[in-house]
Amino acid sequence: xxxxxxxxxxxxxxxxxxxxxxxxxxxxxxxxxxxxxxxxxxxxxxxxxxxxxxxxxxxxxxxxxxxxxxxxxxxxxxxxxxxxxxxxxxxxxxxxxxxxxxxxxxxxxxxxxxxxxxxxxxx
Numbered sequence: 001x002x003x004x005x006x007x008x009x010x011x012x013x014x015x016x017x018x019x020x021x022x023x024x025x026x027x028x029x030x031x032x033x034x035x036x037x038x039x040x041x042x043x044x045x046x047x048x049x050x051x052x053x054x055x056x057x058x059x060x061x062x063x064x065x066x067x068x069x070x071x072x073x074x075x076x077x078x079x080x081x082x083x084x085x086x087x088x089x090x091x092x093x094x095x096x097x098x099x100x101x102x103x104x105x106x107x108x109x110x111x112x113x114x115x116x117x118x119x120x121x122x123x
Contacts, residue, residue, distance in 0.1 A: 028043045028069055030067045033066075053108075
């Protein structure tokens with residue numbers, strides 16, 4: 001699996017963004033098929049938009065893998081806890097600058113429109 005080493009997961013891809021990003025660190029569970037079975041991977045979000053997520057994890061699915069995801073978002077700024085469900089594709093996998101773990105970029109099949117009603121935007 002090709003993995004690129006970067007110091008910062010956002011790297012040069014930041015200027016390609018189409019949607020506002022939300023600087024969030026919440027648990028995200030990925031489910032994806034691999035070698036004839038369904039695997040689950042627990043990750044942490046780094047940023048989230050209505051079009052996708054940047055995650056960090058100790059392991060990663062291969063690029064171009066279809067994934068389903070579940071993210072439970074809660075905190076003092078939210079009106080109520082929110083469970084975000086989505087499906088997407090792994091579009092980029094990069095080894096972290098320290099060499100421990102991976103940055104995983106997921107492009108969602110449909111926009112996560114629920115998110116903009118609950119979270120303050122960054123950048």
